[in-house]
Amino acid sequence: MxxxxxxxxxVGTRAGAGQxxxxxxxxxxxxxxxxxxxxxxxxxxxxxxxxxxxGWRQQIEAIVSDYAIRTPVxxxxxxxxxxxxxxxxxxxxxxxxxxxxxxxxxLVSSDDFRSLVASEHRNVSLMLEIPFTVAPVDPDERRVTxxxxxxxxxxxxxxxxxxxxxxxxxxxxxxxxxxxxxxDATLVAVAGHDVRFVAGSDRNIKVTTxxxxxxATYLLTGGDENWND
Amino acid sequence: xxxxxxxxxxxxxIGLETVRRFLQETSPDKGTVSRIVLVARDSQDYSDALAExxxxxxxxxxxxxxxxxxxxRDGLLELIDCIVEEVGNVDFLVNNAGYTNPVALQQVDFAxxxxxxxxxxxxxxxxxxxxxxxxxxxxLIVNIASTAGITGRSGWLTYSASKAALINMSxxxxxxxxxxxxxxxxxxxxxxxxxxxxxxxxxxxxxxxxQPGDVAAVIEMLASPVGxxxxxxxxxxxR
Numbered sequence: 001m002x003x004x005x006x007x008x009x010x011v012g013t014r015a016g017a018g019q020x021x022x023x024x025x026x027x028x029x030x031x032x033x034x035x036x037x038x039x040x041x042x043x044x045x046x047x048x049x050x051x052x053x054x055g056w057r058q059q060i061e062a063i064v065s066d067y068a069i070r071t072p073v074x075x076x077x078x079x080x081x082x083x084x085x086x087x088x089x090x091x092x093x094x095x096x097x098x099x100x101x102x103x104x105x106x107l108v109s110s111d112d113f114r115s116l117v118a119s120e121h122r123n124v125s126l127m128l129e130i131p132f133t134v135a136p137v138d139p140d141e142r143r144v145t146x147x148x149x150x151x152x153x154x155x156x157x158x159x160x161x162x163x164x165x166x167x168x169x170x171x172x173x174x175x176x177x178x179x180x181x182x183x184d185a186t187l188v189a190v191a192g193h194d195v196r197f198v199a200g201s202d203r204n205i206k207v208t209t210x211x212x213x214x215x216a217t218y219l220l221t222g223g224d225e226n227w228n229d
Numbered sequence: 230x231x232x233x234x235x236x237x238x239x240x241x242x243i244g245l246e247t248v249r250r251f252l253q254e255t256s257p258d259k260g261t262v263s264r265i266v267l268v269a270r271d272s273q274d275y276s277d278a279l280a281e282x283x284x285x286x287x288x289x290x291x292x293x294x295x296x297x298x299x300x301x302r303d304g305l306l307e308l309i310d311c312i313v314e315e316v317g318n319v320d321f322l323v324n325n326a327g328y329t330n331p332v333a334l335q336q337v338d339f340a341x342x343x344x345x346x347x348x349x350x351x352x353x354x355x356x357x358x359x360x361x362x363x364x365x366x367x368x369l370i371v372n373i374a375s376t377a378g379i380t381g382r383s384g385w386l387t388y389s390a391s392k393a394a395l396i397n398m399s400x401x402x403x404x405x406x407x408x409x410x411x412x413x414x415x416x417x418x419x420x421x422x423x424x425x426x427x428x429x430x431x432x433x434x435x436x437x438x439x440q441p442g443d444v445a446a447v448i449e450m451l452a453s454p455v456g457x458x459x460x461x462x463x464x465x466x467x468r
Contacts, residue, residue: 029405037408068364221404 001046002117002161003093004039004071007102008032008060009051009078009085020053022060024207026106027217030063031207034106034220040069041110044117045099047071049089051078086184087171093164097122100184101159106216107203113159116198122163123193125185126200127154157200160185166193231263232368234452235312235319237299237352238326240269242423243373245278246445247323251452252286262452264291266316268308268326271296299326299352300344309359319360320368321452324353327373327425329388342387349391354398367411369456371448372399374417376465377429385429392417400462414451414459418444419467439468 008022024031032050039045048071052060057075064073074092079085090098099116101108116124130153136146160183167184170191174181181187189195207216217223234251238244244267251262267282269275279294286292293316297308312319328348330341353372360367377385378392399415406413420426421444422435447466450456 027404028401029408034408066362068362070364220407 001095002044002097002099003047003049003095003164004045004099004101004113005086005089005093006032006035006039006048006050007082007085007089007100007158009053020056022053022056022103024213026207026213027220031106032060032103033063033067035101035103035108036064036067036069038108038110039099039101039113040071042113042117045071045113047094048073049076049092050074051076051085051089053078081180082182083171083174083180086167090164090168090171096164097161098164098167099159099161102206104207105158105204106207107201107205107219108159112201112204116159116161119161119196119198121194121196123161123166123185123188123195125160125195125197126157126204127185127197128157128200128202130155154197155200156183156185157204158183162188163193166191169193230261232261232320232452233264233266233316233318234262234321234323235266235268235316235356236323236325237268237356239267240272240275240278242325242425243418243421243441243444243448244269244323244325246441247325247448248282249285250442250445250449252282252288252290262290262321263288264293264316266293266295266312266319268295268297268299270298299356300328300348302347302351302355305352305355306359309356309363313360313363313365318365320366321371322356322360322367322369323371323373323448324356325371325373326352327375329385329425329428331385331388331429333384334386337387345387345391346394349388350394350398353395357402366409367406369452370399370402370406370411370413371451372402372413372415373444374399374415374463376417376419376467379417379463379465388429396463403462412451412457414456414461415463416444416447417463417465419465439466443468 022032039048050073052075054077076088076092079088130150133150134148135144136148137144166188170188173191174187185195203219205212207213236244236247239248248265248267251265295308297304299305326348328345357370372395374395375392377389378396381389396415399413403413420438422438422440444466451459
C-alpha cells in the first residue's frame, strides 16, 4: 500500500491570474482536482498527503470535500523548498512506500498510478525519451562545453514511487551534503539507491504557463483525437 | 456487476415507460440493471403504476419506491439522504420529472416560473451535485429536456427557458464529469403523448404523435453497451 505525496504547495504564479497555481483552472476545474480524482480511484493508494501554500488550507480542504475524495487526506503546509516540502510530507506518511505526484500534471490517469505501483521495483519514476538535442553549456560565458548523448538521458516525469526508507535517507543525504535537487528520482539515485524508470507519456505535461493550460485543455477535452472526426 | 437505475417522474409517461422497459427480459445487449429506484409525487397514478410494475416483474428486479416532490428542495435533500442510505450508489440517473404551466409572458406568475425552474432544472442539478458530494459515481446521466428548449415557443416561456437551461447544463455536466468517466446525455423529445404534453397542447390527438415508450427505448439503448457510441450532447428524438 502507498501514501501519495501530492505536491501542491508551490507559490509560483506564472500561470495563475492572481491566485496560487494550485487553484488555476484547467477546462474550468481547479487543477488539483484531476490528480485527486485519478488517485482516489486507485485501491493501492490508501492515504493522500496534500500540501498547501500558507493561507490557502481552507480553499484546498473545500475542494477535497466538494469532490468527495474517499481516500483519507492529510494536510501539510508547504515548505520553503521542494526538499523541505517532501520532508514534511514524509513525516506524516503512514505507509512504507510512497508515490510522489504534483498537481501541476493534470493529465495523469488512474492507470498511470496503477502501472507505477505494479512495477516490481520499489524506486521507480516515469521518464520519457528526449526527442531533441540538449547541450551542456557555461551559461555565464554563453559557451558550449561539450556533448551529451541523448540516448542516455531522460525527461523526468511524475508520478514516481519510492521506498520511504530510501527516500528519507536520500533527503538526509542532500541535507548533509548541502545539495539541492529539483526532483526525487535523481536525488535517490545519487544518494546510492537503485532507481528504475518506466515509460511515461508525452501527454503527461507539466502545466506551468498560460499556453500549457490551453494545451492541457485541448488534450483533456479530446481535441487531439476529434479534430478530424 | 449489477447496476442501479434511478428515474424521477416515474409515475407516468416517459419515466414509467423507462422503468417498464428495464423490468422486462434481459438480453445480452441490454444493460445489467438489477435495482430500480422510482421517485414521483404521491398520486393514485403512482400507486396504480407501482401495483402494475410489481405484478409484472419477471426478472425480480428490486424496486425502491419514494414519494417526493423533486421541486421541493428541502424534501429533495431529505430524499437524497434516504436513497444514499437505503440504496447506495446510483449508476444510471434519468432526470425525467417535468413541470409546465404554459402561459403568455404577461401572464407568468413569478412563483410559477420558479416552480418550473425548480422541477426542470434545479432538481436535476441538486440530484447530481448532492450524490457526487456523497461519493456517488455515475456511469450515465440522462437529462430529459425538450425540443422546446432548442427553439423558444410562444406561450411556453417558462417551460422553454427551463429546458434550454437544462440542455446547456447537460453540456457542462458532460465536460466536468468526464474526469470520472461518466457519460452525460441530454435527450430532447419532440411531441410525446404524455400528461405534460396534454397541458401544453390540450386539443392534440395523442395517438398521432410519438409515444413515451419510444423515448424510453432510446434511454434503454443509452444505458446498454452500445450506448457509449452515442456521442451527442443533445439527442433529438422526434417522430
